[in-house]
Amino acid sequence: MATPMKARDTFPKLKMYIDGEFVDSASGDWFESFDPYTAKPWCLIARGNAEDADRAVKAADRAFTSGPWPALNASQRGALLRRLGDLVAENAERLGELEVKDNGKLLSEMAAQLRYAPSFYHYFAGLADKIEGAVIPNDKAAFTYTLHEPLGVCAAIIPWNSPLLLTAWKLAPALAAGNTVVVKPSEYTSASTLEFVKLIEQAGFPKGVVNVVTGFGPEAGQPLIEHPLVRKVAFTGSDRTGAHIYSEAARDIKRVSLELGGKSPNIVFADANMDNAVKGAVSGIFAATGQTCVAGSRLLVQRSVHDEFVERLVDFARTARMGNPMELDTQVGPVTNLPQYKKVLGYIDVAKGEGAQTVLGGGKAQRPECGDGWFVEPTIFTGVRNDMRIAQEEVFGPVLSVIPFTDDDEAVAIGNDVVFGLAAGVWTENIRRAFTMARRLQAGTVWVNTYRALSYTTPFGGYKRSGLGRELGQEAIREYLQTKSVWISTAEEVANPFVVG
Numbered sequence: 091m092a093t094p095m096k097a098r099d100t101f102p103k104l105k106m107y108i109d110g111e112f113v114d115s116a117s118g119d120w121f122e123s124f125d126p127y128t129a130k131p132w133c134l135i136a137r138g139n140a141e142d143a144d145r146a147v148k149a150a151d152r153a154f155t156s157g158p159w160p161a162l163n164a165s166q167r168g169a170l171l172r173r174l175g176d177l178v179a180e181n182a183e184r185l186g187e188l189e190v191k192d193n194g195k196l197l198s199e200m201a202a203q204l205r206y207a208p209s210f211y212h213y214f215a216g217l218a219d220k221i222e223g224a225v226i227p228n229d230k231a232a233f234t235y236t237l238h239e240p241l242g243v244c245a246a247i248i249p250w251n252s253p254l255l256l257t258a259w260k261l262a263p264a265l266a267a268g269n270t271v272v273v274k275p276s277e278y279t280s281a282s283t284l285e286f287v288k289l290i291e292q293a294g295f296p297k298g299v300v301n302v303v304t305g306f307g308p309e310a311g312q313p314l315i316e317h318p319l320v321r322k323v324a325f326t327g328s329d330r331t332g333a334h335i336y337s338e339a340a341r342d343i344k345r346v347s348l349e350l351g352g353k354s355p356n357i358v359f360a361d362a363n364m365d366n367a368v369k370g371a372v373s374g375i376f377a378a379t380g381q382t383c384v385a386g387s388r389l390l391v392q393r394s395v396h397d398e399f400v401e402r403l404v405d406f407a408r409t410a411r412m413g414n415p416m417e418l419d420t421q422v423g424p425v426t427n428l429p430q431y432k433k434v435l436g437y438i439d440v441a442k443g444e445g446a447q448t449v450l451g452g453g454k455a456q457r458p459e460c461g462d463g464w465f466v467e468p469t470i471f472t473g474v475r476n477d478m479r480i481a482q483e484e485v486f487g488p489v490l491s492v493i494p495f496t497d498d499d500e501a502v503a504i505g506n507d508v509v510f511g512l513a514a515g516v517w518t519e520n521i522r523r524a525f526t527m528a529r530r531l532q533a534g535t536v537w538v539n540t541y542r543a544l545s546y547t548t549p550f551g552g553y554k555r556s557g558l559g560r561e562l563g564q565e566a567i568r569e570y571l572q573t574k575s576v577w578i579s580t581a582e583e584v585a586n587p588f589v590v591g
């Protein structure tokens with residue numbers, strides 16, 4: 091139901107950020123952002139279109155080619171990033187609260203993410219002046235060396251699940267490498283980005299180096315990925331939108347890095363520490379209400395411990411406290427937005443229709459503490475076969491499919507039998523098995539006896555349909571650089587101009 095105009099007038103209006111100014115959209119239109127806990131709108135966001143995207147890209151291009159930014163040396167860029175990291179640390183609680191208001195994830199989790207976010211800026215601040223070329227031994231009379239140079243304007247397209255963390259993963263290496271950036275946050279979660287960008291200004295980045303265009307994917311995102319001055323698109327989101335961005339980028343041979351979905355196997359062997367494995371299974375699927383790309387949404391359990399393990403898991407998961415995500419003892423919050431809520435409930439019906447057995451949850455959460463919010467009960471299905479849709483398609487919600495297996499070979503075969511390859515978990519006390527499984531599983535990250543662990547030092551990205559390129563760690567900065575080879579002739583005389591050699 092549309093919000094009455096009068097109520098709408100009282101909402102805060104959040105403008106976009108282009109060329110160092112907070113500005114209205116070119117159309118003057120706004121759209122509502124919802125609080126998933128109340129299912130009600132709470133603020134208005136400027137509704138960007140192609141004109142806004144063009145303004146932002148041109149500002150970023152001017153900042154890349156002229157003015158103070160390209161004149162800074164790498165250590166100076168590092169110093170700005172370090173200051174930005176410090177400012178994020180100082181504002182972590184406030185930014186975390188804004189994220190919760192928009193995406194309904196737990197304040198305990200978002201505040202922890204924001205307290206960790208500065209590390210990403212600090213790490214890449216340190217890398218800025220360690221981007222080193224090489225002197226290449228040459229068989230010609232020449233001195234040759236390489237320079238690693240920035241690409242130009244990068245578009246960072248961000249999803250709704252962890253807005254500022256995933257922005258940091260792109261912004262920090264992009265800026266350390268000397269690029270300029272246009273950020274397009276998700277239409278569901280723009281508020282925290284518009285607050286964060288004030289810190290960019292405070293840190294002292296020149297205007298136009300970072301811009302934020304808000305709006306819907308097809309209206310505000312599409313013109314960014316099509317823009318000829320954008321040289322790279324860094325995207326995190328669904329595999330469907332990722333595939334679209336990849337094909338659009340092909341037209342101008344833009345660089346892309348894509349961090350897409352997953353259907354990650356979390357594999358429990360009979361020799362595992364069961365208490366830890368139960369916690370690992372819960373953290374894999376019910377933390378963040380299952381709204382993480384690395385969700386361990388397929389729990390593979392060795393047959394000999396299957397029934398006992400499922401019983402312990404159900405007992406543990408049943409105790410999860412649902413409710414207001416702003417309260418620090420809440421463990422499972424709402425789903426972030428209405429379409430996603432409907433999608434998750436739709437997949438629960440699909441699983442039931444496919445013959446999976448519901449051993450926990452299985453629908454909307456109708457507990458008093460959930461109010462009108464978009465809550466789904468933590469749900470566990472047993473009797474799932476890996477060829478069912480519930481085992482093959484990403485749900486992005488608190489829905490776990492349990493699949494039994496007999497031995498290591500079968501665990502590998504089932505684990506790898508999906509189009510995705512973002513992450514995998516292995517629970518075992520056997521060291522040989524740990525190394526062997528880590529090698530055999532087709533995933534960009536394999537966790538042994540832990541799940542959802544991430545660090546700014548360690549590359550993250552997907553195999554197969556889960557993506558292209560790597561974020562985090564030293565590898566990440568290469569995604570924002572291109573190599574130039576420079577030849578300085580040491581010959582006295584230019585040789586025969588008609589013969590190349």
Ligand code: ADP
Nearest residue numbers: 248249275276277306307308311312327328331
């Ligand atoms: P979801 O449907 O779960 O929001 P998406 O992958 O579609 O996931 O969205 C992730 C981000 O991609 C959002 O910021 C969204 O606005 C953006 N997006 C969606 N469609 C496009 C598009 N055609 N071009 C550029 N960005 C897009």
